[in-house]
Amino acid sequence: MVIQALLKRNTYYDSITLMSVIQFVKEQAAVDDAGAVMATGANLALMEQAELLPAAFLAELEKQPGPEDLLIAIRASDEAAARAALLVAEQKLAAPGKKESSGSASTPAARSLEMALRHDASANMALISVAGEHAWLEAEQALRKGLHVFLFSNNVSVEQERRLKTLAASKGLLLMGPDCGTAIINGVGLGFSNVAPRGNIGIVGASGTGMQQLTCLIAAAGLGISQAIGTGGRDLSEAIDGIMMREGLALLERDPSTEVIVLVSKLPAKHVAQALLAEAARCEKPVVAVFLGKAPEEFEPVDSIIKLASTHTDGAELAVSFAGGDHKRVPGNGALLALESKLAEQHASLAPSQRYVRALYSGGTLCYEAMLLLSEQVGEVASNIPLRPEWELAAHEQYRGHTALDLGTDEFTRGKPHPMIDPTIRLHYLEQAAQDSETAVILLDIVLGFCSHLNPASVYAPLIQRLRDEAQAAGRSLPVIVSLCGTEGDPQRLSAQRAALEAAGALVLESNEAAAFAAASLVRGTNGISQSRGLYD
Amino acid sequence: MTLTLEALDYSRPIRPLFAQAARTGFVHSIFPKALNIVVDETLFVLLSAGVSRMPNSARLPACIMEQLYAKLRPGVEVCVGNGKLSIPMLDLSVHLPDKAAWEPVPVIAAHSWHGATVVRHADVIARHLAQRAREDGLAHLVKPLLLQQATWETPLAKIALPLLRSLLRASREQDVVGVEQAARGLAGLGPGLTPSGDDTLGGFIGVMALLSFQAGPDDIKSKDLVGRQGATDGWGRTPTRGVPTCGITRPPSTKSDRPLARIIADAARPCTTLLSATLLAHAARGAVAEHVGELLMALPGEESATVLRAAERVLAYGACSGGDTLLGLLLGLQAAGIDYPTDDTGENYGYTSAAQAEYVL
Numbered sequence: 008m009v010i011q012a013l014l015k016r017n018t019y020y021d022s023i024t025l026m027s028v029i030q031f032v033k034e035q036a037a038v039d040d041a042g043a044v045m046a047t048g049a050n051l052a053l054m055e056q057a058e059l060l061p062a063a064f065l066a067e068l069e070k071q072p073g074p075e076d077l078l079i080a081i082r083a084s085d086e087a088a089a090r091a092a093l094l095v096a097e098q099k100l101a102a103p104g105k106k107e108s109s110g111s112a113s114t115p116a117a118r119s120l121e122m123a124l125r126h127d128a129s130a131n132m133a134l135i136s137v138a139g140e141h142a143w144l145e146a147e148q149a150l151r152k153g154l155h156v157f158l159f160s161n162n163v164s165v166e167q168e169r170r171l172k173t174l175a176a177s178k179g180l181l182l183m184g185p186d187c188g189t190a191i192i193n194g195v196g197l198g199f200s201n202v203a204p205r206g207n208i209g210i211v212g213a214s215g216t217g218m219q220q221l222t223c224l225i226a227a228a229g230l231g232i233s234q235a236i237g238t239g240g241r242d243l244s245e246a247i248d249g250i251m252m253r254e255g256l257a258l259l260e261r262d263p264s265t266e267v268i269v270l271v272s273k274l275p276a277k278h279v280a281q282a283l284l285a286e287a288a289r290c291e292k293p294v295v296a297v298f299l300g301k302a303p304e305e306f307e308p309v310d311s312i313i314k315l316a317s318t319h320t321d322g323a324e325l326a327v328s329f330a331g332g333d334h335k336r337v338p339g340n341g342a343l344l345a346l347e348s349k350l351a352e353q354h355a356s357l358a359p360s361q362r363y364v365r366a367l368y369s370g371g372t373l374c375y376e377a378m379l380l381l382s383e384q385v386g387e388v389a390s391n392i393p394l395r396p397e398w399e400l401a402a403h404e405q406y407r408g409h410t411a412l413d414l415g416t417d418e419f420t421r422g423k424p425h426p427m428i429d430p431t432i433r434l435h436y437l438e439q440a441a442q443d444s445e446t447a448v449i450l451l452d453i454v455l456g457f458c459s460h461l462n463p464a465s466v467y468a469p470l471i472q473r474l475r476d477e478a479q480a481a482g483r484s485l486p487v488i489v490s491l492c493g494t495e496g497d498p499q500r501l502s503a504q505r506a507a508l509e510a511a512g513a514l515v516l517e518s519n520e521a522a523a524f525a526a527a528s529l530v531r532g533t534n535g536i537s538q539s540r541g542l543y544d
Numbered sequence: 545m546t547l548t549l550e551a552l553d554y555s556r557p558i559r560p561l562f563a564q565a566a567r568t569g570f571v572h573s574i575f576p577k578a579l580n581i582v583v584d585e586t587l588f589v590l591l592s593a594g595v596s597r598m599p600n601s602a603r604l605p606a607c608i609m610e611q612l613y614a615k616l617r618p619g620v621e622v623c624v625g626n627g628k629l630s631i632p633m634l635d636l637s638v639h640l641p642d643k644a645a646w647e648p649v650p651v652i653a654a655h656s657w658h659g660a661t662v663v664r665h666a667d668v669i670a671r672h673l674a675q676r677a678r679e680d681g682l683a684h685l686v687k688p689l690l691l692q693q694a695t696w697e698t699p700l701a702k703i704a705l706p707l708l709r710s711l712l713r714a715s716r717e718q719d720v721v722g723v724e725q726a727a728r729g730l731a732g733l734g735p736g737l738t739p740s741g742d743d744t745l746g747g748f749i750g751v752m753a754l755l756s757f758q759a760g761p762d763d764i765k766s767k768d769l770v771g772r773q774g775a776t777d778g779w780g781r782t783p784t785r786g787v788p789t790c791g792i793t794r795p796p797s798t799k800s801d802r803p804l805a806r807i808i809a810d811a812a813r814p815c816t817t818l819l820s821a822t823l824l825a826h827a828a829r830g831a832v833a834e835h836v837g838e839l840l841m842a843l844p845g846e847e848s849a850t851v852l853r854a855a856e857r858v859l860a861y862g863a864c865s866g867g868d869t870l871l872g873l874l875l876g877l878q879a880a881g882i883d884y885p886t887d888d889t890g891e892n893y894g895y896t897s898a899a900q901a902e903y904v905l
Contacts, residue, residue: 017618018618019572019573019580019618019737019819020737021575021737021862021863022735022736022737022738022862022863022864022865023862023863025735025736025737025863026680026735026736026863026864042735043735044734044735044739045732045736045737045739045816045817047731047732047733047739047815047816047817048732048815049703049729049730049731049732049733049734049739049741049815049816050732050733050734050739052703053699053700053703053733053734056699056702056703057699057700074732074815074816074817074818074820075817075818137606138592138594138606140593140594140606141606141607402668402672402848402849402852403668403671403672405675418856421856421857421859421860423860423863431678432678435678
């Protein structure tokens with residue numbers, strides 16, 4: 008092993024930047040360990056303890072480093088790897104959070120909407136990600152300049168949201184958000200999005216990971232997406248009244264490349280959903296509405312041109328059928344049949360104490376869908392986003408019986424990266440769930456695509472392997488089921504991620520519904536599979 | 545033409561710095577939402593609106609901070625005094641608003657402190673912190689220190705755990721030399737712009753200072769802090785008397801003339817960054833960040849949910865600074881008499897097994 012170091016005098020970076028850069032560097036090939044600390048005496052001792060102290064490097068310095076200097080040290084298998092990693096660290100620190108240079112001549116960064124429009128007057132959409140308290144102002148300015156808006160920022164009040172959406176609708180513009188994480192516009196992914204072929208299915212969604220799940224299931228069936236329009240999670244609430252979902256619906260109806268429209272939301276306000284469906288009934292294109300948490304019969308009678316679905320998988324299958332594809336190619340519950348023997352085998356090897364599903368989700372809508380399905384199969388599911396108030400986890404509880412955690416909520420992500428980007432928080436919970444003797448099965452979602460972690464399997468697979476080995480050594484099995492949401496075109500490559508996770512012993516399903524059923528069947532016995540709703544449809 | 549702006553608000557300790565004759569300083573460091581400025585070895589910070597206030601901060605509208613972040617670099621010359629901050633390079637000056645300053649010393653005497661209530665809240669916070677703590681700071685040491693649980697054996701933990709135990713022991717025994725040694729070992733230790741050890745010391749001495757009668761008046765030098773005012777408590781107001789101690793014993797007095805919190809801050813100062821040393825000096829006088837003060841003010845209340853929400857806000861600060869600070873607060877409460885089932889020997893409780901320790905969370 009060799010250690011290479013870099014000293015930056017009187018240089019300061021915030022903790023989050025330093026830690027994310029070092030985490031990135033540690034993932035580089037041949038890097039064994041790395042650290043970036045203020046060069047205090049205590050930290051030099053700490054580096055020595057961690058076998059990261061660059062003694063030779065320090066000996067050559069004319070002036071020894073002090074508390075105001077930043078010291079970066081990297082230990083790698085050879086000098087070239089260490090130097091390369093050091094270069095990566097320096098580049099990342101020079102432009103934290105920015106992508107590597109593409110090599111083309113770069114445009115100077117625009118620091119205001121006006122500057123951005125001066126760079127390119129043909130732009131017709133603004134992507135806004137500023138502190139919530141100012142976001143509405145930026146959004147309003149953009150709308151008044153005739154721009155569609157993708158509003159990534161959260162902490163915009165309901166009143167401001169309604170005002171902005173009313174303004175947007177009056178101008179025939181989209182206000183996607185606030186807190187909108189996902190969209191695909193004219194083939195360009197915004198925020199957390201997957202690489203899917205262009206096609207004839209358009210989506211309007213009030214849930215980010217719900218749209219991603221639909222996109223990936225449709226892509227797996229060989230079809231593509233015309234547009235995916237996010238609305239922000241509150242759009243179908245009473246207060247917002249579905250303003251942007253209706254606007255999106257109208258746009259897709261006019262869009263010549265869209266032949267089938269999918270609407271997706273969790274728990275819409277009933278009368279808002281009914282009004283939306285009435286509007287959809289006047290549409291000349293087939294419409295599939297995926298309303299999680301609402302049974303289709305709640306909306307009867309519905310025009311025959313509209314199909315209602317209560318899961319993403321059902322919605323994808325319906326959309327694929329309408330679009331002229333083969334719904335059997337959607338990787339839905341049929342995939343469970345192939346796993347039936349494995350599930351039976353793993354169920355049989357559970358210790359008597361192993362009775363509960365422990366679901367650790369990064370995607371809020373996927374978590375919600377899993378809870379709906381699990382609760383139908385196993386009863387109460389405790390959670391930080393509970394289906395019923397009495398199922399809420401108390402502050403001191405990490406798990407209670409069957410438990411599903413949405414680790415992407417503010418309580419887990421305040422000041423920290425989302426678990427789809429940085430798996431740290433979920434790794435912690437994963438380890439704890441594995442050590443709990445009552446855990447029968449761990450259910451995870453892993454969402455691929457832009458903005459997500461670049462190689463989640465490289466982080467999760469070794470841990471899953473180790474936890475399963477440790478459980479086996481302790482005389483019990485530890486089934487891990489992964490709901491893997493991604494496409495072959497994603498930067499992480501679906502097949503590569505699947506292979507790595509399966510090699511570690513995880514059961515991998517692309518349908519979140521199927522993954523939830525698989526988890527339920529493990530605690531109920533494999534009879535649970537054949538009882539799964541829609542499995543043999 | 546000079547553009548003149550008014551800050552949205554400011555912390556009381558920076559007022560004298562603006563009131564004095566103009567002095568030249570420089571931009572120390574700059575982030576999207578924070579701009580640190582040093583004048584005569586005194587550091588204060590301009591923050592973006594919406595960011596939790598610090599004991600030495602003034603806040604500006606976010607759009608202004610974005611402009612400053614875009615245009616300024618460390619080392620740029622500034623001038624502070626005669627009622628304003630001037631940045632000649634930008635032809636810009638910032639005045640403090642003509643309204644009451646924000647007070648960073650929480651008035652904990654305003655509430656009745658019942659020992660049993662605080663113990664209960666501290667226990668809830670400790671368990672919450674144990675669940676949420678990451679491996680890369682010191683917060684996870686709440687497990688062996690306060691909950692008799694094992695934790696990760698990291699290089700940082702190996703160094704810090706005995707020092708924190710020494711700090712607690714020496715504080716209880718009024719062992720000034722021991723306290724200074726522990727503080728010097730922890731200062732500047734760990735990751736982050738304010739290293740983890742400093743954040744923990746900050747929480748610790750903040751509590752010690754607030755629960756101590758000795759926290760206020762002393763011989764503050766202008767270069768340590770900018771809040772000293774005349775013949776009051778060093779903070780421009782009457783020293784707090786009758787700080788509630790119901791059920792909580794006061795921090796032990798030391799054999800030194802200086803209060804324990806001050807001894808720790810003084811010992812730490814040469815061992816760490818200017819930014820950390822500044823915040824420690826403020827904490828030694830009970831001046832803490834807004835989110836920390838909110839948590840301390842929530843402790844006398846009955847509602848655990850309120851306390852947990854406030855603890856969450858502290859936890860959310862920085863990468864691991866929040867958790868490290870929370871650990872310091874809990875240790876400070878213990879030093880002030882909260883009775884935890886602590887393992888002092890370190891023999892029965894400490895690290896997880898080697899196999900667990902190998903895994904980097």
